[in-house]
Amino acid sequence: MRLPSLKSRRLVSALMFAGAALIAGALIGACTSDDDDQQAQAVEQQQQVMQQQQDQPQAQVSGEPRGNTIQLVQDRGTLKCGVKQTQPLFGNRDADGNVTGFDIEFCKAIAAAVLKDADAVEYVDASDASTRFELLADGQIDILIRTTTITSSRDMELDVDFAQTTFYTGQGFAVRKDSGINSTSDMANAAICVQTGTTTEQNVADHFTDIGLNYEPTGGLSQDVAAAFFEGRCDVLTADASDLASRIVVRDDADDYQILPQIISKEPLAPGVRDYDSDWKDVVNWVVHGLIRAEEIGLTQANVAAMAANPPNTEVARLLGVPFEGGSVSTLGFDAVDAQFIQRAITAVGNYGEIYEREIGDAIERDCTLNALARPLPSEAVDCGPGEGGILYALPYR
Amino acid sequence: MSDQPPIPRPEQIPLPPAPGQRRIVLPPHRQRSRRPRSVRIREWVRKNLFPSRNGTLLTLVAGAILAGILVGVAYFVFVSANWEVITHNRWLLFAGGFPQGEAWRLWVSIAIVFTLIGTAYGTWSSMGRRDHLFVALVGAFVIFLMAHGGAAAWSTIYFLIAVACLYGGYLFTVRLPRETSTLRTWQQRIVGGLLALSLPIVLVILLFGGEVGPRHIDGFVLNLILAPVGIVGGIVLGIPLAMGRASSMKTISWTCTAYIEIVRGAPLLGWLFVALFILDDIIGGDLIIRAMVVMAVFTGAYMAEYIRGALQALPRGQYEAAQAVGLTQTQRTRLIIMPQALRISIPPMVGQAISIWKDTTLVSVILPLRELKGNADSAIAQFEFTPDRIEAYVFVSVIFWIVAFMMSRISQRVERAQGIGER
Numbered sequence: 001m002r003l004p005s006l007k008s009r010r011l012v013s014a015l016m017f018a019g020a021a022l023i024a025g026a027l028i029g030a031c032t033s034d035d036d037d038q039q040a041q042a043v044e045q046q047q048q049v050m051q052q053q054q055d056q057p058q059a060q061v062s063g064e065p066r067g068n069t070i071q072l073v074q075d076r077g078t079l080k081c082g083v084k085q086t087q088p089l090f091g092n093r094d095a096d097g098n099v100t101g102f103d104i105e106f107c108k109a110i111a112a113a114v115l116k117d118a119d120a121v122e123y124v125d126a127s128d129a130s131t132r133f134e135l136l137a138d139g140q141i142d143i144l145i146r147t148t149t150i151t152s153s154r155d156m157e158l159d160v161d162f163a164q165t166t167f168y169t170g171q172g173f174a175v176r177k178d179s180g181i182n183s184t185s186d187m188a189n190a191a192i193c194v195q196t197g198t199t200t201e202q203n204v205a206d207h208f209t210d211i212g213l214n215y216e217p218t219g220g221l222s223q224d225v226a227a228a229f230f231e232g233r234c235d236v237l238t239a240d241a242s243d244l245a246s247r248i249v250v251r252d253d254a255d256d257y258q259i260l261p262q263i264i265s266k267e268p269l270a271p272g273v274r275d276y277d278s279d280w281k282d283v284v285n286w287v288v289h290g291l292i293r294a295e296e297i298g299l300t301q302a303n304v305a306a307m308a309a310n311p312p313n314t315e316v317a318r319l320l321g322v323p324f325e326g327g328s329v330s331t332l333g334f335d336a337v338d339a340q341f342i343q344r345a346i347t348a349v350g351n352y353g354e355i356y357e358r359e360i361g362d363a364i365e366r367d368c369t370l371n372a373l374a375r376p377l378p379s380e381a382v383d384c385g386p387g388e389g390g391i392l393y394a395l396p397y398r
Numbered sequence: 399m400s401d402q403p404p405i406p407r408p409e410q411i412p413l414p415p416a417p418g419q420r421r422i423v424l425p426p427h428r429q430r431s432r433r434p435r436s437v438r439i440r441e442w443v444r445k446n447l448f449p450s451r452n453g454t455l456l457t458l459v460a461g462a463i464l465a466g467i468l469v470g471v472a473y474f475v476f477v478s479a480n481w482e483v484i485t486h487n488r489w490l491l492f493a494g495g496f497p498q499g500e501a502w503r504l505w506v507s508i509a510i511v512f513t514l515i516g517t518a519y520g521t522w523s524s525m526g527r528r529d530h531l532f533v534a535l536v537g538a539f540v541i542f543l544m545a546h547g548g549a550a551a552w553s554t555i556y557f558l559i560a561v562a563c564l565y566g567g568y569l570f571t572v573r574l575p576r577e578t579s580t581l582r583t584w585q586q587r588i589v590g591g592l593l594a595l596s597l598p599i600v601l602v603i604l605l606f607g608g609e610v611g612p613r614h615i616d617g618f619v620l621n622l623i624l625a626p627v628g629i630v631g632g633i634v635l636g637i638p639l640a641m642g643r644a645s646s647m648k649t650i651s652w653t654c655t656a657y658i659e660i661v662r663g664a665p666l667l668g669w670l671f672v673a674l675f676i677l678d679d680i681i682g683g684d685l686i687i688r689a690m691v692v693m694a695v696f697t698g699a700y701m702a703e704y705i706r707g708a709l710q711a712l713p714r715g716q717y718e719a720a721q722a723v724g725l726t727q728t729q730r731t732r733l734i735i736m737p738q739a740l741r742i743s744i745p746p747m748v749g750q751a752i753s754i755w756k757d758t759t760l761v762s763v764i765l766p767l768r769e770l771k772g773n774a775d776s777a778i779a780q781f782e783f784t785p786d787r788i789e790a791y792v793f794v795s796v797i798f799w800i801v802a803f804m805m806s807r808i809s810q811r812v813e814r815a816q817g818i819g820e821r
Contacts, residue, residue, distance in 0.1 A: 082766075085768060085775075085776045086772075086776055086779040087779055088781050092779035093494070093768075093773065093776040093779075094780070095487045095488070095490050095780075096489055096498065097489060097490050097493065097616060097617070098495070122613070125765075125767065125768055125772070127772070128763065131764065135766065138675055138678070140674075140678070226784070227785075227787060227788075246781065247784055250781060250784055251785055362781075363781060
């Protein structure tokens with residue numbers, strides 16, 4: 001058995017050949033699809049949508065139609081929900097391995113609306129921030145509900161379209177109470193713990209440029225920077241105010257820390273869907289609005305069945321998709337999603353306020369924050385009632 | 399491996415008796431055992447810890463540092479750490495989303511693997527005091543973990559049954575005669591065959607039937623499945639690749655070389671991206687299956703190079719002698735070349751195996767799969783445990799170390815049993 005002496009020229013050509021074969025294989029593979037029924041249907045639908053869009057050259061040029069996600073989800077029978085599994089309160093896992101959190105409740109609500117089964121969700125781990133949008137664009141998830149901020153660049157440049165915001169937060173600062181820091185103007189040359197590679201880091205840099213002060217950034221992952229702050233390795237911790245609150249409130253020495261009232265950025269967290277699939281986005285949007293509206297008019301998980309049986313007014317009847325006093329049933333809804341989809345969502349997870357109380361109410365104050373109902377309107381808010389004084393404002397359902 | 403007699407170190411040369419003193423001079427290896435234990439200990443301490451002024455200084459400084467570290471570790475482990483984050487999340491860390499009603503599948507798999515490890519140990523090696531101590535320590539660790547915080551008692555019982563299987567298999571085989579005989583050959587063949595079969599059997603038990611499917615593989619179980627699939631698949635791919643690269647047929651040689659160089663040239667992280675976004679369209683299937691394929695393909699390229707190195711290290715005489723006695727090419731490879739080549743390549747292959755074992759954590763960094771480290775991240779994201787991240791990471795490191803250490807110990811046994819370094 002002679003060991004061959006490879007001439008480098010041959011090696012290079014062999015490598016190039018193999019590389020070309022690999023790329024060709026990948027391209028062929030990407031263009032063909034399995035003879036799987038669902039996928040074949042999806043392709044068929046895509047072709048139909050493409051044909052429909054022949055008249056609209058604009059849409060065809062700027063984006064490839066993604067087919068009909070509602071149909072895809074219903075054919076599959078499960079909703080593939082991309083969630084974070086490492087975010088306190090919003091998306092993580094319990095001791096039994098179940099995925100839980102504020103974001104997860106919205107996955108359940110959408111599954112209940114579209115599939116009539118809140119448990120028909122396949123949670124796909126989208127904890128990795130760098131691949132989350134690719135998972136969505138690649139079709140490995142149907143929806144991304146993972147504390148994702150709507151920004152213009154994401155909306156314009158990526159294959160993602162954002163639905164109604166589910167949680168409003170903003171970047172805040174936590175300090176030790178005895179530090180004497182009351183606002184960012186006291187933070188000259190302070191050591192600030194900030195998560196690297198995020199908009200958080202950019203926001204704080206922008207802010208300090210604006211106010212003309214220097215600071216010393218200390219970077220790392222989100223859990224790491226929080227730990228560094230609590231170990232006293234920096235003076236200030238900056239992150240989303242909700243994240244700060246949840247990390248402080250569990251500590252034995254929570255009273256030693258405070259979150260400054262100053263908020264330097266807007267972070268609206270919203271579900272993401274693929275671009276060019278407005279029916280699917282509509283469903284997601286109206287589930288969120290429906291849950292907020294349910295809170296506004298006092299529909300709860302407990303009373304929704306009774307209300308559906310005997311609706312007090314036309315609006316409740318319309319929202320729940322039931323006839324009012326023998327009248328006809330509202331025709332609102334989608335071809336594939338019947339008029340009772342909001343009723344099912346409320347039955348599955350309760351209204352927005354109930355979700356909030358259950359998942360994050362213990363840790364993050366709600367009254368008089370952005371995530372409370374817009375009542376009284378923010379401009380006139382002096383004393384907020386329970387769950388009031390925010391900007392949650394459901395669009396009219398009619 | 400030279401044939402020269404070892405040069406005795408100065409302290410091994412027996413001193414001549416001092417004049418006027420009657421002393422029996424024993425050969426060096428007998429000397430120590432004759433003296434009383436206390437003297438030997440004192441001697442050892444003086445010679446090894448306080449040999450000179452500088453040596454004493456060094457011992458004291460090192461001792462102080464070591465003591466400081468030990469005290470710090472002990473304080474952390476027994477006083478400051480909140481281990482509830484681990485005990486509360488036992489199931490999450492171990493199997494995550496695996497249906498709890500199907501937990502028997504895990505226990506049956508563990509029992510099968512333990513039995514085979516015991517049997518293999520009994521067949522080719524024997525357990526020393528240190529091995530028993532290791533089993534006892536790890537067993538105590540696991541039982542403590544399961545008993546603490548009100549876990550179901552049955553899980554402890556199942557674990558004890560699995561350990562009993564380990565010792566049952568060991569005690570049964572270790573008493574069988576070791577002399578070369580037909581019976582012994584068959585024993586080795588059967589145990590070897592069962593070892594080879596155990597991986598597919600366990601995979602079938604864990605992946606199919608009932609409520610379980612590939613997407614339920616989660617937590618530590620995912621590491622425990624990915625690594626062996628990567629290692630075994632890597633060896634299975636590596637042998638033909640190594641032979642192919644060394645082949646005189648250019649097409650085969652080029653293809654194998656291209657495979658090895660392309661796969662080795664990119665990091666595992668990159669290949670996992672391929673599994674996520676490209677293999678999706680090519681081979682489809684569950685992501686975990688694609689991850690297994692990538693692990694095996696990646697390891698295969700490395701294993702092939704280790705085996706090729708071993709093939710080149712074999713003396714030419716071996717090839718020629720095999721040819722001279724009239725063996726065919728297949729017989730040469732099967733009987734003469736491969737057994738020796740595989741034996742030589744055990745140490746680097748074990749190194750690669752340990753490396754791939756640790757690399758299994760990459761799947762939860764890149765892929766939407768959650769293994770032990772990923773689930774530890776989820777555990778510390780639980781609201782009440784957010785301050786306890788160091789505990790979680792220390793636990794994960796200890797678990798990884800235990801398995802890596804076991805792999806290293808077993809490979810040492812295999813090497814000894816195969817007579818590596820004695821040739």
